[in-house]
Amino acid sequence: MSVDVKQFARTVRWSEEQIRRRLQHCQRQGWAVVIEHTADASAGNRYWDRWGVPLHDPEDPGPALQEINACRAAFPAHYIRVIACEAGRGQATIRQSLLVHSPEGQGNGAG
Numbered sequence: 001m002s003v004d005v006k007q008f009a010r011t012v013r014w015s016e017e018q019i020r021r022r023l024q025h026c027q028r029q030g031w032a033v034v035i036e037h038t039a040d041a042s043a044g045n046r047y048w049d050r051w052g053v054p055l056h057d058p059e060d061p062g063p064a065l066q067e068i069n070a071c072r073a074a075f076p077a078h079y080i081r082v083i084a085c086e087a088g089r090g091q092a093t094i095r096q097s098l099l100v101h102s103p104e105g106q107g108n109g110a111g
């Protein structure tokens with residue numbers, strides 16, 4: 001399946017260390033980290049499946065990295081993204097979105 005991923009602002013492969021640093025930044029801001037995945041990353045697909053529960057740990061990005069790797073192992077042919085949400089006034093605002101895995105040969109994300 002060939003997917004046009006123009007909706008993603010960054011088209012780099014993220015190393016584990018770069019992902020760790022982004023997670024640390026998000027967690028230091030007090031934002032919840034949410035992992036989502038989908039087989040269809042086309043611009044028309046607004047619905048991604050959530051992996052696990054939102055993670056809140058300002059001290060250690062390790063659990064979030066473990067969940068990202070578990071999602072990669074379970075869905076190697078899916079796109080995986082991390083979103084950081086700030087909760088306030090009864091709503092969650094997305095502060096950051098990062099593609100951390102793409103299917104083999106798609107050239108986007110870390111995996």
